[in-house]
Amino acid sequence: MALNCRSHIKLFAIPRRFHVSYQQCVTFMKLQITPDYKGVEFPERRKLRFFDKVPQLPPNQRPQKMMKDLYDMRGPELIHNKLQYAEYGIQATGGGSLRWGHLEMIRLIINRKMDESRMFAMWRIDQPWKSVTKKGQGHRMGGGKGAIDHYVFPLRAGRIVVEMGGRCEFEEVYPILHQVAHILPFKARVVSRQMLEEEPKKQAELEAMNVNMFTFKYCAKKNMLGCHSWLSPYDFKWHGKYH
Numbered sequence: 650m651a652l653n654c655r656s657h658i659k660l661f662a663i664p665r666r667f668h669v670s671y672q673q674c675v676t677f678m679k680l681q682i683t684p685d686y687k688g689v690e691f692p693e694r695r696k697l698r699f700f701d702k703v704p705q706l707p708p709n710q711r712p713q714k715m716m717k718d719l720y721d722m723r724g725p726e727l728i729h730n731k732l733q734y735a736e737y738g739i740q741a742t743g744g745g746s747l748r749w750g751h752l753e754m755i756r757l758i759i760n761r762k763m764d765e766s767r768m769f770a771m772w773r774i775d776q777p778w779k780s781v782t783k784k785g786q787g788h789r790m791g792g793g794k795g796a797i798d799h800y801v802f803p804l805r806a807g808r809i810v811v812e813m814g815g816r817c818e819f820e821e822v823y824p825i826l827h828q829v830a831h832i833l834p835f836k837a838r839v840v841s842r843q844m845l846e847e848e849p850k851k852q853a854e855l856e857a858m859n860v861n862m863f864t865f866k867y868c869a870k871k872n873m874l875g876c877h878s879w880l881s882p883y884d885f886k887w888h889g890k891y892h
Contacts, residue, residue: 686816692734695769697756697811700776702749703800714794715780721803722746723883724891730807732842734771735814737822740845744892745835746801747810749777755811755829762825768815777802806891810837865889 706712722744732738752774759770783798804810811829813822819841830837863873866888869880883892 689816691769692771695765696760697770697772700749700752704778712780712797714782714797722805724805724887726805726807729773729809731845732809732812735812736842737814737819737826738812738840739810739826739830739837740840741804741808741810741835741837742806743836744805746803748799748801751834754832758829759825768817770811770813772811773809774802779803
């Protein structure tokens with residue numbers, strides 16, 4: 650049987666003295682259609698701009714010492730939670746604050762790795778404006794509020810930090826934005842406009858298909874197992890989704 654197979658192969662084999670020319674072709678079986686970028690508008694400045702480390706104040710005004718005001722970082726962001734200028738961006742999933750070093754890190758990574766000829770990036774936050782005071786090491790308690798040490802920009806969960814777009818796809822932008830989101834001092838993720846539009850629909854479907862009646866809202870309302878003793882007023886307001 651093996652001899653028959655070998656003779657069969659030799660019968661249809663091409664002799665070495667013949668030179669056959671062939672050309673490799675790509676089939677349309679797995680070819681993806683390129684997206685249309687006709688509606689993409691580029692800003693005048695495509696790279697992220699530099700932020701000042703300290704707010705610029707008038708000469709006759711002293712810098713104000715502010716309180717902690719943790720409500721600046723608590724709860725969901727209700728205004729700047731959607732993409733406006735581009736198709737992709739970084740969204741904070743938890744509250745926190747950004748120092749000048751974090752903003753400079755974001756600017757350097759994105760400006761160096763993106764292709765300026767067909768991409769652009771835009772800030773969705775302002776420069777650090779909230780002052781944070783600190784006393785010197787080994788200083789005794791008392792004596793009033795300490796001197797201003799640095800400035801931060803507080804933000805809530807859901808806030809868009811930076812946007813990135815142009816004639817590019819999600820697979821090209823994701824490695825750059827993921828590197829930035831991984832280094833931020835709070836939890837963040839890379840999002841696209843399509844993801845943000847589909848999330849409310851998926852959340853509504855999950856709530857409609859939910860059969861379990863013991864949700865966080867129901868348990869907190871009925872004071873099950875005496876949970877009112879350790880719940881905060883914000884748990885009744887946001888039902889455990891935000892802190």
